Amino acid sequence: MKNLPPEEVIVERGSEGSPIYQNLRRTLPLVRFSFVDDIAAANGGAGGVSNSFGSAKNKLYLAKHKGEFLKKCPGSEGQVCCNYFVINFASNCPMDCSYCYLQEYLADNSALKVFSNVGDLIDEVDATLKKHRGVFFRIGTGEITDSLALEPYTGMVRKILPYFAEQPNVLLELKTKSDCVDSLLDLDPKGRVVVGWSMNPQRVIDADEHATASLTERLNAAQRVQAAGYRLGFHFDPMIEYPGWEADYHAMLEETFAIIDWRKLSWVSLGVLRDTPGLKRTMRERFPRSQLLTGEQVLCPDGKLRYYQPLRVQMYRQMVSWIRRAAPTVKVYLCMESREVWEQVFGFAPSCEKELGNQIAPAS
Ligand code: SF4
Numbered sequence: 455m456k457n458l459p460p461e462e463v464i465v466e467r468g469s470e471g472s473p474i475y476q477n478l479r480r481t482l483p484l485v486r487f488s489f490v491d492d493i494a495a496a497n498g499g500a501g502g503v504s505n506s507f508g509s510a511k512n513k514l515y516l517a518k519h520k521g522e523f524l525k526k527c528p529g530s531e532g533q534v535c536c537n538y539f540v541i542n543f544a545s546n547c548p549m550d551c552s553y554c555y556l557q558e559y560l561a562d563n564s565a566l567k568v569f570s571n572v573g574d575l576i577d578e579v580d581a582t583l584k585k586h587r588g589v590f591f592r593i594g595t596g597e598i599t600d601s602l603a604l605e606p607y608t609g610m611v612r613k614i615l616p617y618f619a620e621q622p623n624v625l626l627e628l629k630t631k632s633d634c635v636d637s638l639l640d641l642d643p644k645g646r647v648v649v650g651w652s653m654n655p656q657r658v659i660d661a662d663e664h665a666t667a668s669l670t671e672r673l674n675a676a677q678r679v680q681a682a683g684y685r686l687g688f689h690f691d692p693m694i695e696y697p698g699w700e701a702d703y704h705a706m707l708e709e710t711f712a713i714i715d716w717r718k719l720s721w722v723s724l725g726v727l728r729d730t731p732g733l734k735r736t737m738r739e740r741f742p743r744s745q746l747l748t749g750e751q752v753l754c755p756d757g758k759l760r761y762y763q764p765l766r767v768q769m770y771r772q773m774v775s776w777i778r779r780a781a782p783t784v785k786v787y788l789c790m791e792s793r794e795v796w797e798q799v800f801g802f803a804p805s806c807e808k809e810l811g812n813q814i815a816p817a818s
Pocket residue numbers: 546547548549550551553554555556598599600631666
């Protein structure tokens with residue numbers, strides 16, 4: 455994986471006592487550290503505006519997070535939601551996929567940040583989990599960052615994972631396109647942690663998932679965490695349609711299920727390429743040669759562009775049939791899709807988000 459260390463670490467004063475600061479100092483001995491009173495001011499004004507999304511990835515900011523850490527996944531209007539919660543322990547990502555929605559979502563706040571107040575994160579989650587012991591929470595950390603790409607430097611996941619491993623009513627999902635799993639291997643997840651990989655054929659990785667781990671590296675990392683006792687998830691998302699996509703996706707699935715014991719897979723999700731007119735403008739500026747700009751898409755009621763519905767249904771049905779052949783009872787769900795598409799692919803649609811959440815991750 456071509457995950458280069460940051461060129462500089464900028465620390466907001468008050469974060470020097472954080473274990474994340476200690477980890478950064480230890481793991482980045484040759485990198486310049488500087489200190490500022492306020493990262494928003496240091497990074498160009500309100501909210502930390504950075505003029506160039508790409509160059510913002512080269513500097514890592516360490517600061518206290520001042521808002522709430524735990525949030526309900528916003529999902530997408532009118533689409534079937536899977537009742538997912540997210541913890542944001544960092545913002546932005548050192549990798550650079552051409553379709554990444556963060557290019558639009560974080561356009562005015564694109565600094566690569568990791569948050570130093572880990573104790574506040576644990577306290578907040580603990581209060582919620584204790585208050586609702588009868589509720590089973592599925593919590594992800596990869597909404598506005600990659601869960602593991604910064605782990606070799608920050609040690610964030612290693613710091614918080616032992617807390618989650620002890621909780622009776624939570625499943626923590628670490629979603630990644632990296633292979634940065636070393637710091638997880640000697641921890642005991644106690645059945646409470648799923649490491650989820652976003653998967654695409656190597657051709658798509660080469661073309662549009664810049665600086666991420668290769669397919670082989672992702673699968674090797676998945677094999678290692680599975681052997682260390684972690685549950686696994688795979689997200690074949692975003693699926694890309696191009697001449698010959700069937701052969702590439704079929705080969706990827708065969709390679710995956712040849713290496714991974716599907717009986718230990720917690721879930722598999724499917725989703726097609728989604729973007730917006732605004733994101734496409736950014737993609738045209740940053741990745742003008744990407745083939746993703748040429749495919750035909752339609753505007754859906756949630757404001758997102760997707761392939762037209764019959765093509766999506768055909769792609770999902772094809773993937774489901776290959777997955778079922780290799781892994782007959784693995785749970786498969788669609789990410790951000792309409793009830794009509796669910797019904798055409800599976801013959802049913804979950805009646806509510808709670809039902810889908812319970813199907814994906816029943817309390818155990
Ligand atoms: S790995 Fe995920 S968060 Fe990082 S650039 Fe790619 S899509 Fe965005």
